[in-house]
Amino acid sequence: MDGHGIAKFRDASLLATSADRPWTLISAEIRSHGAGEIGAFTPHNAEITQILRDENAAVSTRASGGVRQEVAATPGTTWLCPAGIREEATRLSADIPRVLHVYIPQHSFLSGEVAGLGFRAQDLRYQAEVDSPRIMALLRNIQLELGREGSAGGLRMDGLALDLISALARDHAEGGRQALPPRGQGTLDRRRLDRVLAFINENLEQDLSLTDMAEVACVSVFHFARVFQQTLGAAPHAYLSERRLDAARRKLAHGADSLSDIAQASRFSSQANFTRAFTRATGVSPGRYRQAILSH
Incomplete structure (x- = not known):
């Protein structure tokens, strides 16, 4: 955009x-x-x-x-x-x-x-x-x-x-302060949480939005991020990032997909950005991670 x-x-x-x-x-x-x-x-x-x-x-x-x-x-x-x-x-x-x-x-x-x-x-x-x-x-x-x-x-x-x-x-509204709705409190029940987690795992290679997840949970988008974090102890983006990192590790260990394909599946705009993010998270580059796994 x-x-x-x-x-x-x-x-x-x-x-x-x-x-x-x-x-x-x-x-x-x-x-x-x-x-x-x-x-x-x-x-x-x-x-x-x-x-x-x-x-x-x-x-x-x-x-x-x-x-x-x-x-x-x-x-x-x-x-x-x-x-x-x-x-x-x-x-x-x-x-x-x-x-x-x-x-x-x-x-x-x-x-x-x-x-x-x-x-x-x-x-x-x-x-x-x-x-x-x-x-x-x-x-x-x-x-x-x-x-x-x-x-x-x-x-x-x-x-x-x-x-x-x-x-x-x-x-910062022209004409004065706007009253805000209260932010989400409480947690997601087991049924709603399971639906959201299944939706995330089934769509790891797609662009996901808070609106998508909130609709699956039948919770308003304004409240969803907070109740998700209060339920799992991790923000939606952090949870999704970890799941995509796990998927990237599995693809690297399998050895069939190219680094550019794995970067695209992980929803990065470039292989270079994927490499930097993977290295920050694991301490080793994707190429070296694959080499270490396949050499055993």
């Missing part, structure tokens, strides 16, 4: 993108911006922008609807921009080498109980210098997943996206 970065930031170098990842509720990019002007633009997604690195004491100036915002673009500086507003040209006083852009499309605001808030992409506050520990933590996790793909990254990003929308609705 793409955001609107290609259309908005035509002169900014693209350093990383989630376009080839199975992310369904948000997308993200890291770009390098040169000094000068970013042309006027009307985004169709809600956008969050955060400075990751700045070595030049840059100042960013932007404006929309008579509101002008001029701030020092230091690492961690974060802006919000709702969908549908006409943002006038943004000016950067100096180069900014690494900037995170997160895009949230309208359909993501309609997921599960989040839809009941009546909070839409265009209801986000036009705000500079966001100071929210919760949002900062969520953006860090998005950046980490963008830089280090996991085998259940799409599922992890579903959860982060819902948490991010909830945090924005609570503290």
Whole structure:
């Protein structure tokens, strides 16, 4: 899923993108911006922008609807921009080498109980210098997943996206705080848990979403991740990642499938990302793991 970065930031170098990842509720990019002007633009997604690195004491100036915002673009500086507003040209006083852009499309605001808030992409506050520990933590996790793909990254990003929308609705809605539904409490009963685990094991080589799992469990997507973790002691993405890692080990031990085929079956966007993730998890590369198993 793409955001609107290609259309908005035509002169900014693209350093990383989630376009080839199975992310369904948000997308993200890291770009390098040169000094000068970013042309006027009307985004169709809600956008969050955060400075990751700045070595030049840059100042960013932007404006929309008579509101002008001029701030020092230091690492961690974060802006919000709702969908549908006409943002006038943004000016950067100096180069900014690494900037995170997160895009949230309208359909993501309609997921599960989040839809009941009546909070839409265009209801986000036009705000500079966001100071929210919760949002900062969520953006860090998005950046980490963008830089280090996991085998259940799409599922992890579903959860982060819902948490991010909830945090924005609570503290950064134009017109004031939105009341949030209570998060899931308790655990899944044995019958529902067995259905979900069977569904996961039968679909390890498919892209799975929180919505898919929640529907199998007959639980709302907004509550599912929490009750799943309270039942098994592991988040859905962590459980799925471990099951895919087990399947990859079995394929490597069998010796018939190529590394690229195993990477694809494990739902990685590339063999290189699979190799990095497998090595992080096991301490040895897939090739060396296969060699060690087959040599015995």
